[in-house]
Amino acid sequence: MALKKENNVLLHLENVWKIYRMGEVEVPALQGVSVEIKKGDFVAIIGASGSGKSTMMNLIGCLDIPSRGSVYLKSQDISKLGESDLASLRGKTIGFIFQQYNLIPSMSAFENVVLPLEFLEYDDREAAKRAREILISVGLGDKMHHRPAQLSGGQQQRVSIARSLAGDPEIILADEPTGALDSVAGIEVLSMLHRLWKEQGKTIIMVTHNLNLAKYAHTTIELKDGQITKISENDE
């Protein structure tokens, strides 16, 4: 119990199980996973498809709750929070970057970045100012009013990074952030994440099946068949 109270532990999974029911059959996606993620770390969760990494990402991102065990985000047990509290906690603490960008197609880049601030009930002017600054910082100052469909994959992913940063969250949770990108754009996105970690002290959690990406991370968690097989640190 003392562990999760430790100040530098941001996220703590304690003997977490996630079991999906497929008709009559129960399929365990995670089997007793325990791990701590410290504030300011760059963590890569790697594993083949079916290893349970998407499930783990959903739990870390408070998008889902465990079947058994506990997930503590900033010392709060997410299973004990109501839907709305969970949504607010997500909005404030975690910025999501998805493989398919998941931008809202009917909204411009600017509106997509402002949206999370609207859920956080930011003042309009402040939200607009912040969205503009962030879009400029990811190099999209001239494309703010383009719709996602008018942007390249790399640009869309940068909008999605900008959106994840809008609410100034402590954690950036990236699910296969380069999965849909060519290698140049992929490297660009990764170096952007790296800078966020180094320069702004964000905690980055990246889920990927690509072992090559793991070298950008400080901590690597390897998953196989719903269990953690190895946790390694890269101290260079």
Place this chain on the structure above:
Amino acid sequence: MKLEKCFMYAFNMALHSKLRSWLTILGIVIGVAAVIAIVSIGEGMQQSMTAQLSGLGGDIVTISPGFSRGAGMFVMRGGGGEGGFSGGAQATDKEIVLSRSDLQALKGIPDIALIDTNIRGSVEVSYRGKSGKVSLTGVDQKVWSQITTSEIKNGRMLDSADQNVIVIGGRLASSYFDQPIGINKMITIEGSAFRVVGILDDQSTNIYMPIQMAYQVIEDKKNGIYDSFVVKIKNEDQLDEVIAKIENKLMTARHVTQKDRDFSVSSSRQFQQTRAEALSSLNAFLVAIAAVSLIVGAVGIANTMFTSVLEKTKEIGIMKAIGARNHDILLIFMFNAGFIGLVGGIIGIILGTILSGFMPALMGNLPIMRGTAIVSLNSIIMALSVSVTVGVLAGVIPAYQASKLKPVDALRYE
């Protein structure tokens, strides 16, 4: 999320699925327009009814022999100048009539200003070789012109000195015979010639003549026996009291009690009220039919919202991932539904108002529709609030469903 942001988002959502939104709006437009148009006719009827009530005969009371609950309307039609229904009240086997003693009794009531005595019958009429059977009313020519609700179109009413002259209904004059009958033409009634001195401004085929002449023309009518009395009372406000007085006086004169009463007293106001009640229930029935189309429109909204929720599932997932709470999503979808209802309501009101302009022309031939259609502020407010409420209600379940979507499932949805 702030309310106005939810609304803006809902508004954008409606704009981005234009065709579907418009089709849904159309459903509401039709419903609201139908309700507005029909309510406007109702209001128009009601108003012309009120005008008729105050305009004619609020101080006229008709007394006829026989008593039955439903008799009032028919007796009134006879007495009011249109004729043709006089037999309705006689229900018992021995003949019940109004006599001179009844007339004397009425004359003893100080609240009565004028008494017109009537007899009625069907007579053979011929004009320029053509003949037919029409109804004839014998009236007390000294007072008839002051009591009747009919108005003269050509010529004059009957006068106290008149003998062999008649006043005829508008249709009898214009189109009953091959050739129209003009003022001062002679027509033959049961073998005697009469001169037409007046033509009424109505669509009847009635003939009015002095009662003394009518006794000679109509078969089986004995002098001193009347089919009805039409009285005008002095003070319209005392109508009910005077009716009660007349009833009491006649019951005494005729040696009957409330139980075996053998005469009816009715006022044109009562008749108009009965007609107004019948109208308003007809009106309610029509509105109910129109409301069905509004309900169909609401089902359309619900359908559209369900489709939207399905289509937007992924977006809902994204919004939830980036911090949308359940009630944000709920509000967005409710606003969307309400917005469709509101726009549908506004367009429906405009369309309904335009439609109601054509209604009097469409219903011009119906005697109940003499007024114009009236779109009142009340019906506008009612239609708007109903359409928005209907929209929101239809949106409740889909919106609730959307708000309850799990972020993981919604994100995975393709």
